[in-house]
Amino acid sequence: MEYAGKIAVVTGGAGGIGRGLVVALLTRGAQVVIGDIEVPQLNATVEALSELGQVRGIRLDVSSGESLEAFADDIYANEGRVDLLFANAGVTSGGGGLPWEQELNDWRWCFSVNVFGCAGTVLTFLPRMLAAGGEGEIITTSSGDGGVAPVPHASVYAASKAAVSCFTEALAHQLQKTEAKVGAHVFYPGGGLLDTGLWTAQRNRPEELARVKPRPPAPGTTFAEFKAQLEQLGLPADVVDLDWLGMKVLEDLDEGKFILGPNIEKFGPLLHERADAIAAGQLPPTLLH
Ligand SMILES: NC(=O)c1ccc[n+]([C@@H]2O[C@H](COP(=O)([O-])OP(=O)(O)OC[C@H]3O[C@@H](n4cnc5c(N)ncnc54)[C@H](O)[C@@H]3O)[C@@H](O)[C@H]2O)c1
Secondary structure: OOOOOOEEEEEOOOOHHHHHHHHHHHHOOOEEEEEEOOHHHHHHHHHHHHHHOOEEEEEOOOOOHHHHHHHHHHHHHHOOOOOEEEEOOOOOOOOOOOHHHOOHHHHHHHHHHHOHHHHHHHHHHHHHHHHHOOOEEEEEEOOHHHHOEOOHHHHHHHHHHHHHHHHHHHHHHHHHOOOOOEEEEEEOOOOOEOOOHHHHHHHHOOHHHOOOOOOOOOOOOOHHHHHHHHHHOOOOOOEOOHHHHHHHHHHHHHOOOOEEOOOHHHHHHHHHHHHHHHHOOOOOOOOOO
8 A cells, every 4th residue: 555645543552552653654654644642652652653744633531522623624624634544542540459349430431432532533534435436444453352352350441442343344335335435444463562652541441431449450450471471381472563563454454454563463262262152152361350
């Protein structure tokens, strides 16, 4: 795919995986607009990446329909169109723990960003992209956790990402059935350990959706514990270069894949086991225990 001259939008692009996507897009010649809730980080990223190409930042809260509309209005008024839309912003309600120790506010916050934020981003932009009639691609960021199988101690996050994957699959099918030149893809970040702000996602949690009770201590929720779990499963546990990850996504997009990201094939055996268990009416195996 030719990226030069394309207008790309990346939500949650101020840091982490989204920043890697922005670097890749700029490197390949696209013009990028980042929407992110963390304004100081957003400004710092825009300043740092300006030497790579044309990039600007707009404050965005993907959980707010109004914020999304204002974001899209600004882009259509200034850049004039959107060719590539990355619905990437996401959080984890964090801390792990037993499913019944999660609170409704954990669900509300996680789903407001990961599910309603992703769907809202698509609902805000896709009709405008379709009306423009040009070619376009929508890429949602899901996770192997939920997209492939749930990590049981991350029940809320896994459920949110299962929703993102399912929604994106439905979207891709429906787009294919139309004359539209817009496609949909889902991105599963992976290839090793991702040292991003997701581990401290609580920094962006709104006061009104705070937990009521303190979270009980839970295993598998620190970077070190997660690393040990990956090693135990024989999965890659080296820290991933996020700029490389962004490039890998664009390469997979070039190849016309629906699922973007490294090491998808490593999920093959687990997916077969899951399919067999489901077809036999049994509880399918999970990703991590
Ligand atoms: N880090 C991982 O291990 C991992 C694995 C699989 C999938 N993911 C997914 O990758 C995506 C990026 O996460 P990351 O790991 O880079 O974390 P990150 O915290 O570094 O990046 C997330 C970005 O989203 C922004 N954000 C948070 N809430 C927002 C809101 N309401 N509106 C707009 N922006 C908001 C944050 O400010 C941040 O810049 C997420 O969807 C995440 O679920 C991460």
